[in-house]
Amino acid sequence: MSDTGKIEKVSIVISKGSLEGIYPGLIMANGARAEGMEANLFFTFFGLDAIHRQRHEHIKLATVGNPGLHLATWAGGLPGVSSVMTQYMSHRMEKLDIPSIPEFVEMIADTGAGLYACKASVDLFELAKDDFVDQVKDIITVGEFYDLAAGGQIIFT
């Protein structure tokens, strides 16, 4: 924090691969840049799907094990329910001018935020730099992440 008590830098970790797991971190990073803060995004575990070339257009809302949806667990598991709910949610978001995940990722990179993939997860899923969208600056270790995050706040989502 600065002398004025304002946050000047944030590093946001996105660790989940569901629609509701990815958006909050993207919104927080974009909002941080809009307020003039420095922002970095670190994608780890299933959060890597948000920057995965093939997968980031197909991020789904979790309809099983998501009590916030107020949908019976058995109903959430029926074929197609996740797709339908995702479409419904995407439609609502579009009305509010919230960009799709691929567009949002590109936009956040344009704001000057840094996008990074977690090395341990990349190794675990046997991925490589080419699997990710061009906006990803680098694949970094947890130690390098802490170096990048130095002097700011860390937010884990």
Added chain:
Amino acid sequence: MPTAVYAGTPVTVTEEGFYLDPDQWREDMAPEIARDAGIDVLTDRHWQVIMHMRKEFAGKGTGPTVRALGRTSGVSIKELYLLFPKGPAKLAARIAGIPKPRGCI
């Protein structure tokens, strides 16, 4: 509320420096507000965004967010951040003498 003096005229501003009354704003005040906001020189590209802010505010009663600016001002999001590094919508609104835009995206 605090008072600031721009181009020799006192104006009422918020703690963050946004005009309370956009009608108090004049173009010749903008370079001084910009300097207060950390921008030394206003180029034509800055002006394009500033005048767009005024126009949007006049029409809609609220200033656009960065995403909306990127779509409608004729200046890309990348360039907006080069012109206004400490937050394009926020800074351009301040320099344009309109309230801070509220929006999460």
